[in-house]
Amino acid sequence: MNVLWVFAHPERRSLNGALRDHGAATLGRLGHHVRHSDLYAMGWNPLVGPADFGHDPGGRLIVGAASERAHADGGLASDIRAEQDKIAWADALVVQFPLWWFGMPAILKGWFDRVFVQGFAFGVTDGHGRVLRYGDGGLAGRRALVVTTAGARPTGFGPRGVHGHAEDVLFPLLHGTLFYTGMDVLPPLVVTGADRAGPADHAAAEAALDERLRALPSAAPLPYRAELGGDYDDDLVLRPVLAAGRTGLGVHRTDTGEGAEGVGGAGPS
Amino acid sequence: MNVLWVFAHPERRSLNGALRDHGAATLGRLGHHVRHSDLYAMGWNPLVGPADFGHDPGGRLIVGAASERAHADGGLASDIRAEQDKIAWADALVVQFPLWWFGMPAILKGWFDRVFVQGFAFGVTDGHGRVLRYGDGGLAGRRALVVTTAGARPTGFGPRGVHGHAEDVLFPLLHGTLFYTGMDVLPPLVVTGADRAGPADHAAAEAALDERLRALPSAAPLPYRAELGGDYDDDLVLRPVLAAGRTGLGVHRTDTGEGAEGVGGAGPS
Numbered sequence: 001m002n003v004l005w006v007f008a009h010p011e012r013r014s015l016n017g018a019l020r021d022h023g024a025a026t027l028g029r030l031g032h033h034v035r036h037s038d039l040y041a042m043g044w045n046p047l048v049g050p051a052d053f054g055h056d057p058g059g060r061l062i063v064g065a066a067s068e069r070a071h072a073d074g075g076l077a078s079d080i081r082a083e084q085d086k087i088a089w090a091d092a093l094v095v096q097f098p099l100w101w102f103g104m105p106a107i108l109k110g111w112f113d114r115v116f117v118q119g120f121a122f123g124v125t126d127g128h129g130r131v132l133r134y135g136d137g138g139l140a141g142r143r144a145l146v147v148t149t150a151g152a153r154p155t156g157f158g159p160r161g162v163h164g165h166a167e168d169v170l171f172p173l174l175h176g177t178l179f180y181t182g183m184d185v186l187p188p189l190v191v192t193g194a195d196r197a198g199p200a201d202h203a204a205a206e207a208a209l210d211e212r213l214r215a216l217p218s219a220a221p222l223p224y225r226a227e228l229g230g231d232y233d234d235d236l237v238l239r240p241v242l243a244a245g246r247t248g249l250g251v252h253r254t255d256t257g258e259g260a261e262g263v264g265g266a267g268p269s
Numbered sequence: 270m271n272v273l274w275v276f277a278h279p280e281r282r283s284l285n286g287a288l289r290d291h292g293a294a295t296l297g298r299l300g301h302h303v304r305h306s307d308l309y310a311m312g313w314n315p316l317v318g319p320a321d322f323g324h325d326p327g328g329r330l331i332v333g334a335a336s337e338r339a340h341a342d343g344g345l346a347s348d349i350r351a352e353q354d355k356i357a358w359a360d361a362l363v364v365q366f367p368l369w370w371f372g373m374p375a376i377l378k379g380w381f382d383r384v385f386v387q388g389f390a391f392g393v394t395d396g397h398g399r400v401l402r403y404g405d406g407g408l409a410g411r412r413a414l415v416v417t418t419a420g421a422r423p424t425g426f427g428p429r430g431v432h433g434h435a436e437d438v439l440f441p442l443l444h445g446t447l448f449y450t451g452m453d454v455l456p457p458l459v460v461t462g463a464d465r466a467g468p469a470d471h472a473a474a475e476a477a478l479d480e481r482l483r484a485l486p487s488a489a490p491l492p493y494r495a496e497l498g499g500d501y502d503d504d505l506v507l508r509p510v511l512a513a514g515r516t517g518l519g520v521h522r523t524d525t526g527e528g529a530e531g532v533g534g535a536g537p538s
Contacts, residue, residue, distance in 0.1 A: 010318050011330040046315060046375035049279050061280040063367075064420070064464060098332075101381050102445030103372060106315035110375030134431060151333065155504035159516040162403060162496055162505040168518050169441055171433055176371030195333060227431055235424035236431040247428040248517030249437050 001217055003027055004090035006037045008097040008108035015194055015202060016098055016149055022206045023094065023147075026213050035086055039107045045079065046110020052077045068118040076117065083115045092143040092216055093183070095173075098194070099150040102169050112177055121181040134175075135226030137182030143221070144178040145212060146170060146188035149205075151195035166190045167222070168249050175224055175252065184221035186212070223254040270486055272296055273359035275306045277366040277377035284463055284471060285367055285418055291475045292363065292416070295482050304355055308376045314348065315379020321346045337387040345386065352384040361412040361485055362452070364442075367463070368419040371438050381446055390450040402449055404495030409451030412490070414481060415442060417457065418474075420464035435459045436491070437518045444493055444521065453490035455481070492523040 005024060009016040020038075027034050037044075050057045053070035054077075070076045076084075087093070097108050104112075116122065121138045125131055132140070148170070150157065157166040167174065170188055178185045189212050191197075191205045212219070225231040231242055231254075243251040250256050274293055278285040289307075296303050306313075319326045322339035323346075339345045345353075356362070366377050373381075385391070390407045394400055401409070417439070419426065426435040436443065439457055447454045458481050460466075460474045481488070494500040500511055500523075512520040519525045 010316075010332070013329040014331075040316075040318075046379070047279075047309075048369075048374065049309075060282040062283075063279070100317075101378070101385065102441035103378060105317065106375040106379030106382050109370070109372060109378045110315070112370050113375050116370065153505065155506050158506060160507040160512075160520060162494075162501050162507070162521070163445065164440055164518050164521065165516065168437065169445065172371035172438055172441070176432065176438065225431075232431050236422065237424050237427060238429040238431070243429075247434060248519055249433050250517055251429055252431070252433065 001091040002033045002035070002089050003092045003094060003216070004035050004037060004086050005094045006039070006096065006108070006111065008039045008105045008111075010040045012038075012041070014098075015191075015197055015205070016096060018202060019147065019149075019191070019205060019209055020096055023096075023209050023213055026210050027216075030214065032216075035089070037083060037086060037111070039111060044107055044111060046107045046113065048110070048113050052080060052114060064118055068123065071117050071119040077114075080114050080117070083111065084120055087115070087139065087142075090142060092145065093178075094145050094147060094213075094216075095178075096147040097149075099148045099190075102163065104173065116177070116181060130228065132182065133227050134180055135182065135224065136228065137180065140182030142183045143186060143216060144183040145186045145216060146173060146178075147191075147209065147212070148188065149191040149194040152192055154190075154192040157190060157192060171249050174222065175249075179222070179224050185224070186216070186219050186221055225252050225254055270360040271302045271304070271358050272361045272363060272485070273304050273306060273355050274363045275308070275365065275377070275380065277308045277374045277380075279309045281307075281310070283367075284460075284466055284474070285365060287471060288416065288418075288460070288474060288478055289365055292365075292478050292482055295479050296485075299483065301485075304358065306352060306355060306380070308380060313376055313380060315376045315382065317379070317382050321349060321383060333387055337392065340386050340388040346383075349383050349386070352380065353389055356384070356408065356411075359411060361414065362447075363414050363416060363482075363485075364447075365416040366418075368417045368459075371432065373442065385446070385450060399497065401451065402496050403444075404448065404451065404493065405497065406449065406451030411452045412455060412485060413447040413452040414455045414485060415439060415447075415457035416460075416478065416481070418460045418463040421461055423459075423461040426459060426461060440518050443491065444518075448491070448493050454493070455485070455488050455490055494521050494523055 007020050024034050050061050053066040054075045055061050055066050097104050124138045152163060155161055156163045159165045174185050233239055238251055243256050276289050293303050319330050322335040323344045324330050324335050366373050393407045421432060424430055425432045428434045443454050502508055507520055512525050
């Protein structure tokens with residue numbers, strides 16, 4: 001497979017840096033081709049602005065419309081187009097970052113903000129004029145693996161842990177970004193206890209990463225519900241017979257039927 | 270009250286810009302004092318890096334330790350200290366942004382990444398050496414109101430909407446950042462349908478914002494569970510008798526007892 005490894009850490013001599021180097025070597029040994037977007041090393045600009053779209057700053061900037069037009073005209077900034085070319089080349093994305101304030105570092109958030117524009121990552125339609133989204137879309141056919149490190153202990157990220165279940169906390173990225181654009185999203189690898197990690201912990205994290213990378217072509221993705229699969233009504237609300245009477249992010253998975261007590265414990269990660 | 274209004278939009282001639290101007294005027298009429306952090310206008314740098322901490326780039330940067338030390342020594346970069354001074358002055362924060370990829374624009378994420386450092390926003394202890402977090406902490410005594418705009422229709426952000434319930438999608442900010450640091454977090458104002466908003470929609474959004482701002486000193490905060498309130502065990506897992514048998518982010522609210530059907534519909538927003 002062709003794998004794009006997106007990495008967002010300011011220090012390559014970190015646990016994250018070591019994991020990235022280790023994982024890229026593993027992919028090479030497995031016969032995959034790897035390209036890198038090392039955002040700090042690239043000096044990536046994370047700020048959406050008029051220059052992205054060749055927009056005259058004298059006129060009002062409407063981000064969605066300007067980005068769609070610039071994409072269609074080939075007028076997006078060259079650094080954005082270079083990232084889109086890498087994604088077009090890739091069969092899989094690995095997105096790796098330290099979890100800061102329960103989300104991505106700004107430099108990585110700004111990679112999605114600037115690169116995943118309308119007409120490229122989303123806002124594409126099928127032959128019937130329906131917008132393809134959640135399970136289909138501009139990046140369909142690709143797999144995505146999120147790898148993140150957190151200082152907290154693992155129990156705090158469990159189904160009833162104080163921080164929220166890791167998959168729920170990562171929902172805006174896993175579901176709202178990667179699945180939204182059509183990708184098959186694998187269960188994330190969350191390396192906990194990173195602040196206190198010793199050599200044995202590093203080795204365990206490398207082994208866990210290797211296992212995920214070996215399964216990259218074949219692992220079952222998170223069973224999120226496709227928008228056009230019939231589970232949602234015309235208002236985009238889950239039909240009453242599915243996960244009946246329940247709310248919470250877990251209802252958007254197909255493995256949470258009426259009898260399930262909750263999604264957290266049933267998840268594959 | 271002293272109110273710090275943090276604003277993250279590249280275009281002040283936007284719906285967001287109009288709402289910010291309208292809201293600040295409303296606060297003034299109500300007798301509050303307002304200061305602004307208009308991140309795009311300030312040219313805010315959102316990237317955590319060695320220069321934040323006076324760190325020698327030749328040595329390995331450990332972000333948590335370096336930021337805590339620099340904060341304690343008064344050695345944080347001057348732009349970070351200026352924002353911390355504004356927060357110290359404020360009784361309430363309004364955090365306003367367009368919802369991009371179901372989260373904050375990079376420039377705003379990087380405001381939290383750089384300003385909310387250990388020893389200032391978190392990692393402070395009580396007289397018994399216990400770390401104060403989730404309901405108490407470095408920013409305790411302040412209120413926080415999140416105001417965001419989304420292109421999507423409101424039903425999609427409802428308790429069973431395809432995008433996830435708005436409060437769950439915003440959980441990393443509301444719970445994992447604002448509540449984590451000790452603030453009282455008010456129900457967010459989510460202005461939907463922003464892409465198609467006409468003059469009547471603008472007026473409705475301004476009216477909704479005014480209502481929230483009038484209630485800023487008095488509105489009941491989201492009833493998240495305090496970490497040290499006895500609801501969590503020593504592993505930071507919710508005790509089995511609370512929201513028994515359930516998972517999902519809603520269990521971290523005190524208004525979801527055993528008999529509740531789910532958090533989404535019960536929420537105050």
